[in-house]
Structure formats: C-alpha cells, structure tokens
Amino acid sequence: MDCGCCALPLLLRCHPELVTGATLSHPRKTIALLARSDGRTLRRFCDKVPSQTMRGMLPALFSQVSDRQFIDVVVPLLSSSEQADALSKIACSLDTGAMLEVLNGALPGRLVIVLQAPPEALATIIADVGPGRIGAVVVPLLQEPEDLLRDRLVPLLRMVERPAHMAKIVDQVDASVLIALLRGVRAEALAAVVNGFCEEDFNTEGHVIQLLRALNSAPDLANEKIVPLMEKGEPSKLVRLVQGIPAEKLLAVLSSTEADGVLRLLENTNADFAVRLFQLPLDSVISSMAGGFADVMADRNIAELVKHSTDTLQAGLAQADGVLARGLQARGADPSTGYKFGDLTRGLLSMGQESLEPLQEGWEALQKDVALKTETLTETLQQQVDEHMQKVHASLGQNAQLLKEGLKGGLASSQKRLRAFSCQNDVAYKKGLQEEEVF
Numbered sequence: 001m002d003c004g005c006c007a008l009p010l011l012l013r014c015h016p017e018l019v020t021g022a023t024l025s026h027p028r029k030t031i032a033l034l035a036r037s038d039g040r041t042l043r044r045f046c047d048k049v050p051s052q053t054m055r056g057m058l059p060a061l062f063s064q065v066s067d068r069q070f071i072d073v074v075v076p077l078l079s080s081s082e083q084a085d086a087l088s089k090i091a092c093s094l095d096t097g098a099m100l101e102v103l104n105g106a107l108p109g110r111l112v113i114v115l116q117a118p119p120e121a122l123a124t125i126i127a128d129v130g131p132g133r134i135g136a137v138v139v140p141l142l143q144e145p146e147d148l149l150r151d152r153l154v155p156l157l158r159m160v161e162r163p164a165h166m167a168k169i170v171d172q173v174d175a176s177v178l179i180a181l182l183r184g185v186r187a188e189a190l191a192a193v194v195n196g197f198c199e200e201d202f203n204t205e206g207h208v209i210q211l212l213r214a215l216n217s218a219p220d221l222a223n224e225k226i227v228p229l230m231e232k233g234e235p236s237k238l239v240r241l242v243q244g245i246p247a248e249k250l251l252a253v254l255s256s257t258e259a260d261g262v263l264r265l266l267e268n269t270n271a272d273f274a275v276r277l278f279q280l281p282l283d284s285v286i287s288s289m290a291g292g293f294a295d296v297m298a299d300r301n302i303a304e305l306v307k308h309s310t311d312t313l314q315a316g317l318a319q320a321d322g323v324l325a326r327g328l329q330a331r332g333a334d335p336s337t338g339y340k341f342g343d344l345t346r347g348l349l350s351m352g353q354e355s356l357e358p359l360q361e362g363w364e365a366l367q368k369d370v371a372l373k374t375e376t377l378t379e380t381l382q383q384q385v386d387e388h389m390q391k392v393h394a395s396l397g398q399n400a401q402l403l404k405e406g407l408k409g410g411l412a413s414s415q416k417r418l419r420a421f422s423c424q425n426d427v428a429y430k431k432g433l434q435e436e437e438v439f
Contacts, residue, residue, distance in 0.1 A: 014043060014046070014047075015043070015051070020055070022059040022061075023058065025062075026062045026063065029062055029067065029070045032071050033070075033074075033075050033078060036079055037075065037079040041078070041081045041084060044081070044084045045078060045084045045087060048084070048088035053091065056096065057091060057096065057099070060096045060099070061099075064100050065103050065104055066104060069103055069104050072108040073103055076109070077111055077112060077115070083115040086115040086122060089122070089123045090115070090119075090122055090126060094134070101134065101139055102134065102138060102139060105135070105143065106142035107142060110142040110143070110146065110149060113146055113149045113154065114149055114153065114154065117157035117158060121158075121160070121163035121166065124166075124167055125166055128164060128167035128171065129171045130171050133170060133171050137178060138170075140176075141175065141178070141182075144182075148182055148183060152182045152183070152185075152186075153182055153187075155188070156182070159188060159191035161195050162195075164202075165197070166194070168208070168209065169208070172209050172212045172216075173212045173215070174219065177215050177219050177222045180219065180222045180227060181222060181230070183227075184223065184230075185230045186231065189230055189235070193230055193239060196235050196236055196239035197239055210247040211242055211251075213247070214251050215251070218251060218255070221251055225255070225259050225262075228263065229254075229259060229263065232263055233266055234266065234267065236271070237266045237271040237274070240272065241271070241274065241275060241278065244275035244278070245278045245279060265277070
C-alpha cells in the first residue's frame with residue numbers, strides 16, 4: 001500500500017497524461033487539486049478512466065471551468081474516495097460539452113450527494129438521454145437544496161427498478177415539472193408509480209411520455225393536481241388511470257375538479273370503473289364530480305358500499321363488453337369503428353347455451369347485489385338522518401330550556417330590582433313628609 005508522501009509521485013509516474021499543457025498553464029487549479037486531494041484517491045480515479053478519455057477531458061476541465069467552480073465543485077469530487085467509482089463511470093459516459101455544463105452550473109456539494117445514487121443508474125440515465133437534455137434538466141436539479149437531492153432524488157434512483165425508465169422521463173420532462181414532483185412526492189411513492197408502468201408506457205407515444213409532454217405545457221397542474229394524487233393515491237390505481245385515459249383528457253378533467261375529490265373517487269371505487277367514468281364526455285365527468293359523487297363518499301359507510309357496488313358493476317360491464325365484442329366480430333366490423341345497434345343481440349346469438357348461462361347468472365347476481373346494496377345504503381342514510389334529527393331536536397330542547405331559564409331568571413331579577421326601587425322611593429317619600437312637618 002502506498003504511503004501518503006509517495007502517493008503523488010507514484011500517481012504522476014503511473015499517469016503521465018496528467019502532466020499536460022492544460023495542467024501546467026493553470027497552476028492555481030493544479031495546486032488546489034494537489035493540495036486538497038489524496039494522491040491515492042486521484043490514482044484510483046485515473047486507473048478507472050481510460051487514458052484517451054483523460055487526455056480529452058483534462059484540457060476542457062482546466063481551461064473551461066471557472067476557477068471558483070473548479071475549487072468548489074471539481075476538487076471535492078476528485079478528493080472523495082467514496083465517489084471515485086461513480087465519478088469514473090460518469091466521466092466515461094458524459095460527453096465533454098455536457099460535463100462542462102454540469103460542472104459550471106452545479107452548486108457546491110450537490111454533485112457529491114447525487115453521486116451517492118447507484119452508479120449504474122446514473123450511467124444509464126446519462127447514456128440514454130438526448131443531446132442537450134443533461135444541461136436542461138440536470139443542471140437545474142443541481143441548483144436545488146441539498147436535502148431535496150439527498151432525501152428525494154437519491155432514494156428515488158435507488159428504488160426505481162429500471163433506470164432506463166427514469167432516463168426516458170428525464171429525456172421528456174421539463175425541469176420545473178420534475179422538480180415539482182420531487183418536492184411534493186415522497187421518493188417511495190414516486191418510485192412505486194414509476195415501477196407500476198410497463199415498458200410500452202415509456203415508448204415515444206406511450207402513456208407516460210404523453211402525460212409528461214402534456215404537463216410540460218401546464219406545469220401548474222403538476223404541483224396542484226398530480227403531486228397530491230401521487231403523494232396520497234394508490235399507485236396501482238393511478239397507473240390504471242394514466243393507462244386508460246388520454247393525457248389531454250385526463251389533465252382537462254383534473255384542471256376542473258378538486259384533487260381530494262379524485263382521490264376519494266379512486267380510493268372508494270373500482271379502478272376500471274373510475275376509468276370508465278373519466279372516459280365519459282368532459283362535461284359529464286365534471287358534473288358528476290361537482291355534483292357530489294366524490295363528496296358523498298367522504299362518509300365511510302357510503303364509501304364502502306359504493307366501492308363494493310362498483311366492483312360488482314364493473315364485473316357486469318366487463319361481461320357486457322365481451323358480448324358486444326363478439327357481436328361486432330359477428331358483423332365482420334373493425335373494432336375501431338365502434339358498436340352499432342344490434343351488436344348486443346348478435347353477440348348473444350353467437351354464444352352457446354352453456355356460455356349464456358354463466359352470463360345470465362352473473363347478471364342476476366349483479367341485479368341482486370345492486371338491489372341489496374341500494375337497500376342497505378338507503379337504510380344507512382335513513383339512520384344517519386334520524387340520528388341527525390334527534391341531535392337537532394335535543395339541541396333545540398336544550399336551547400328552549402336555557403331560554404326559559406334565562407327568561408325566568410331575568411324576570412325574577414327585574415322584579416327584585418323593582419321592589420328595591422319601590423322601597424327606596426317609599427323611604428324617600430316618608431322622609432320628605434317628615435321634613436315637611438318639621439317646617
């Protein structure tokens with residue numbers, strides 16, 4: 001093992017490419033690096049970076065990074081033995097232009113924190129994002145507070161199962177939207193949503209990419225609506241919502257409704273049923289939400305009944321969709337053309353008796369279940385109304401008694417005051433008569 005006193009000469013002997021015109025022509029930077037770094041740490045970094053890469057990187061590093069940024073950002077990076085492996089992988093993946101953007105734009109200490117993320121994840125993101133995106137997205141992130149990077153970004157990169165998906169997100173999302181999500185959503189909640197999507201959702205026309213592009217045009221919605229949904233909502237239902245509804249339609253609905261109402265709807269209904277509701281014409285969705293469908297489910301008893309009923313209803317609707325699809329197929333029509341009158345009958349006729357019996361049984365079970373739940377819901381509502389009216393009557397009775405007692409007490413007090421006043425007047429009158437007799 002090398003001792004500290006001979007680490008620097010050994011470093012220069014093993015890596016003569018470090019002695020270049022760039023390092024010699026910028027003595028202040030060179031002295032700062034050598035004075036604040038351990039030669040063994042620098043050697044470890046240089047051992048992992050190919051000589052050709054090092055020769056191309058050093059001139060730009062010494063000549064195009066400002067003195068202040070070199071001392072505050074570059075030197076701490078090269079002096080950190082913990083980040084040597086991650087830094088070497090990044091140096092091999094990042095082109096010179098992007099590297100200069102990052103080093104000149106980062107605030108002190110930020111890169112040291114980010115490099116605590118898995119090196120493979122960082123290398124994948126750097127390798128997969130398009131030209132110019134590193135500077136557009138990563139640099140604004142490196143100007144955020146340290147706790148955001150340490151408590152949100154780094155844990156997120158550790159928990160995301162497929163770093164390539166994060167690369168697709170970085171490649172498409174505006175920095176303001178990504179920062180809003182990191183500020184408002186816990187890392188584990190954000191990672192759960194990202195991990196819930198499939199590979200196709202991250203394609204060029206995939207659901208995630210379409211939503212990110214739409215959010216870039218409406219960044220306020222990210223903070224006001226998407227953040228509460230991702231922070232408090234069930235990840236699997238949010239994924240289903242994004243997959244089932246076009247991005248523009250989804251944002252249009254969210255912009256016209258309260259996030260809490262959407263959360264209650266998702267919490268207390270079948271996910272596929274919620275998607276069906278959102279797929280209705282925009283005015284119908286908004287009127288349903290504004291009309292109290294989400295608000296009424298603030299009551300736990302009602303919400304539980306609604307959830308069970310929508311589970312059953314969704315099963316029945318799925319069966320009906322299957323019958324309609326068979327009818328459309330029997331008509332020889334393209335599924336994209338939509339259904340026509342008679343497709344349901346065609347679908348039923350195309351099914352054998354054995355296939356119809358489970359459908360009939362399912363439909364009858366659905367009717368019975370809906371009737372039972374409706375009756376139970378009615379009884380629950382009536383019970384709540386009765387309890388409320390009893391409280392109202394009790395409150396009115398208490399108020400009436402208090403009013404009666406108050407009036408009674410006030411009357412007694414007034415009578416007492418009148419008697420006292422009369423006594424005083426009587427005494428004064430008698431005294432006046434006595435004085436008059438004296439005269």
